[in-house]
Amino acid sequence: MKTIKSLAVLLAAAALATACSDNNEDRTKVAVVTFEGAAWTPYVAATVEKTYTGDVATENYVWTDAATSLSSTPIFTDYGESGKFFGGGWIVSSYNSKDLAAYGSYSYDLYVYNAENADAVKGGGHNGSDNFLVGFGNADETRDNRPTLEFADGKARTVKGCYVNSTCYILNIMRNGNPLSPALGDEDEVFIYATGYDAAGAETGKVSLSFAKKDKMIDTWTAWDLSSLGEVTKIRFSISGGPENEYGMTTPTYYAIDDVTVEWEE
Numbered sequence: 001m002k003t004i005k006s007l008a009v010l011l012a013a014a015a016l017a018t019a020c021s022d023n024n025e026d027r028t029k030v031a032v033v034t035f036e037g038a039a040w041t042p043y044v045a046a047t048v049e050k051t052y053t054g055d056v057a058t059e060n061y062v063w064t065d066a067a068t069s070l071s072s073t074p075i076f077t078d079y080g081e082s083g084k085f086f087g088g089g090w091i092v093s094s095y096n097s098k099d100l101a102a103y104g105s106y107s108y109d110l111y112v113y114n115a116e117n118a119d120a121v122k123g124g125g126h127n128g129s130d131n132f133l134v135g136f137g138n139a140d141e142t143r144d145n146r147p148t149l150e151f152a153d154g155k156a157r158t159v160k161g162c163y164v165n166s167t168c169y170i171l172n173i174m175r176n177g178n179p180l181s182p183a184l185g186d187e188d189e190v191f192i193y194a195t196g197y198d199a200a201g202a203e204t205g206k207v208s209l210s211f212a213k214k215d216k217m218i219d220t221w222t223a224w225d226l227s228s229l230g231e232v233t234k235i236r237f238s239i240s241g242g243p244e245n246e247y248g249m250t251t252p253t254y255y256a257i258d259d260v261t262v263e264w265e266e
Contacts, residue, residue: 027266030160031067032259035092035131039066043092044131046121051108053136056091063092064152068262071152072133088137088145093256096124097168104172110134111168112256113219125258126163126221132258134167138238140248146195149260150234156199157264158231163221164192164209167254171219174212174242174251181250182243184214190241192255196229197236205229211239211255221258231264 041047043063050056064071072090096114097103103111103119112132114124125132137145151157166174174190177183184190190212196204209224211217229235242251 028263029266030261030263031065032261033065033068033070034129034259035125035133036129040092040131045091045093045110046095051095051110052106053091053109053134056110057089061091068157068264069151069153069155070149070260070262072147072149088135088147090133090135090147090149092131093134094121094124094130094132096120100168100172100175103168104176105178106169106252109136109167109169109252109254113166113168113171115219126165127259129258132165132256134254134256135237136254138240138249138253139236140240142248146236146238148234148236154199154233155264156231156233157262159196159226159229159235160261160263161223161225161227162257162260164211164218164224165221165256165258166212166218167252167256170252170254171217174217181252184212184217184242184251186214188242189213190239190251192224193238193240194224194226194229195236195238196226196232197234198231199233204232212242224257 045056048056062073091110093110095111096117097111097119098113098115099118112124117123122130124130135147137147139146173181174184189210191208192211193206193208195206198204205228207226207228239253239255240249242249244250
């Protein structure tokens with residue numbers, strides 16, 4: 001709990017600063033990737049009125065943050081026009097709702113849970129911002145389609161942390177279940193993981209965060225400290241736990257992140 005609180009203070013302070021701050025003494029730069037502003041508008045799902053990842057992701061869906069070089073390209077598969085995203089990846093979204101009955105299915109997998117709104121495209125991000133990332137994918141014995149954040153210029157940086165939240169889809173299934181997956185049981189626990197890699201492809205570390213238990217599920221933006229991964233050129237995210245069948249985890253592997261804080265030396 002102390003780690004979460006201290007990270008929250010760090011990220012809040014960074015968010016109040018300019019998009020990119022410069023320490024004149026040691027030339028350390030810190031930037032918070034918020035996914036807000038005109039440069040991100042073309043990548044926001046609501047811009048093209050799509051609520052489903054398979055409709056948004058195309059081979060041209062590529063974004064790079066100008067200040068940090070943070071980038072992500074979905075891992076495309078050959079599942080047809082409406083299945084390109086199912087290889088794993090990230091979509092910039094602004095959809096948010098508290099109505100799990102209406103927006104808790106795969107047709108609305110770009111909705112983040114927000115107890116303040118019934119159905120909106122504003123105010124669903126961390127600190128009341130609009131935009132965030134929805135990620136899909138994980139790694140287990142049957143597949144590895146982890147969504148990846150990487151620095152497009154290949155320069156290693158430290159990702160200090162981010163905020164994580166549930167999408168309506170995963171939260172609904174964890175709470176209520178559906179024909180393909182039961183709700184979380186008394187002994188179930190879901191974790192989210194981040195694994196860092198250096199320029200040579202070697203792991204720099206791995207951190208985890210308890211995402212959900214039966215009576216304690218993340219349903220608001222929660223700080224996640226990633227600083228122990230050190231300097232990385234990319235981070236791969238995964239989620240696991242809960243009910244399983246012969247194909248692996250049955251709980252949908254969708255989650256949201258926002259306000260990624262990056263630090264580097266100029």
